[in-house]
Amino acid sequence: MVLQRLLLGSARQAILGSAEVAFWGLKSIKGSYHNFCTAECKDVTYTELKSLLKSKKIMLIDVRETWEILEYGKIPGSVNIPLDDVGKALQMSPKDFKEKYNEVKPSQSDSLVFSCLAGVRSKKALNTAVSLGFNSAQHYAGGWKEWATYEFSEKKQGN
Numbered sequence: 001m002v003l004q005r006l007l008l009g010s011a012r013q014a015i016l017g018s019a020e021v022a023f024w025g026l027k028s029i030k031g032s033y034h035n036f037c038t039a040e041c042k043d044v045t046y047t048e049l050k051s052l053l054k055s056k057k058i059m060l061i062d063v064r065e066t067w068e069i070l071e072y073g074k075i076p077g078s079v080n081i082p083l084d085d086v087g088k089a090l091q092m093s094p095k096d097f098k099e100k101y102n103e104v105k106p107s108q109s110d111s112l113v114f115s116c117l118a119g120v121r122s123k124k125a126l127n128t129a130v131s132l133g134f135n136s137a138q139h140y141a142g143g144w145k146e147w148a149t150y151e152f153s154e155k156k157q158g159n
Contacts, residue, residue, distance in 0.1 A: 043141045044113055046150050053077050058111040059103070061086070063125045064144070068117065075115060075147050079103050083121045086114075087128045108133045115140040115147075 044052070052058045053076070060078040062069060069080050079101055081089045089097060090106075097105035106112055112134055114122035119141035129137040140147075 042138050044138045046140075046142055046146055049075075049113060049115075049140050049147075052111070052113065058113050059106050060113050060115060060140075061125065062144075063114055063116045063121045072144060073148065075144065078115065083116070083125055086125045087132065090129060090132050090134065106134070109136060110134075112137040113140055114138070116143050118143045118145050 049060070053060065060075060062074050062078040062080050063083040063086060064080070065082050066080055074080065081101065089101065092100070092105060094105040097103070112129060114125040114129070114137065116122040116125075119139070122139045122141070122143060126137050126139040
């Protein structure tokens with residue numbers, strides 16, 4: 001009986017101890033990822049994006065589907081590359097990119113900003129770009145919804 005308790009206690013401690021170590025490992029990975037992401041994957045605000053577009057120092061890539069842009073509109077100066085095509089587009093030759101998107105292909109050191117409707121797809125595009133070495137990539141979390149809200153309210157106030 002005492003031997004059984006010892007064996008059970010040892011087994012339980014071994015199992016729980018392993019689980020605790022595994023859990024701690026996940027927490028530290030999560031923390032590292034979070035720190036990496038906030039340092040490298042900065043979100044751009046409406047005001048920052050507006051300023052960046054005026055400076056012409058970025059390429060703004062709208063990752064919505066083409067029909068969405070035709071139906072709802074787009075941020076002036078943005079290039080439409082649907083989310084499913086982003087990885088392939090960023091790996092194209094400069095000649096093929098120019099032919100398909102009518103823009104100069106960005107280099108890995110160029111500043112990119114991804115946008116979509118409300119920030120979900122643009123975040124995925126950002127992750128794809130970063131995984132391909134585009135370390136100056138950013139994302140406009142507000143997307144077309146926020147942009148349109150600001151732009152249309154500014155135009156009403158100006159009239």
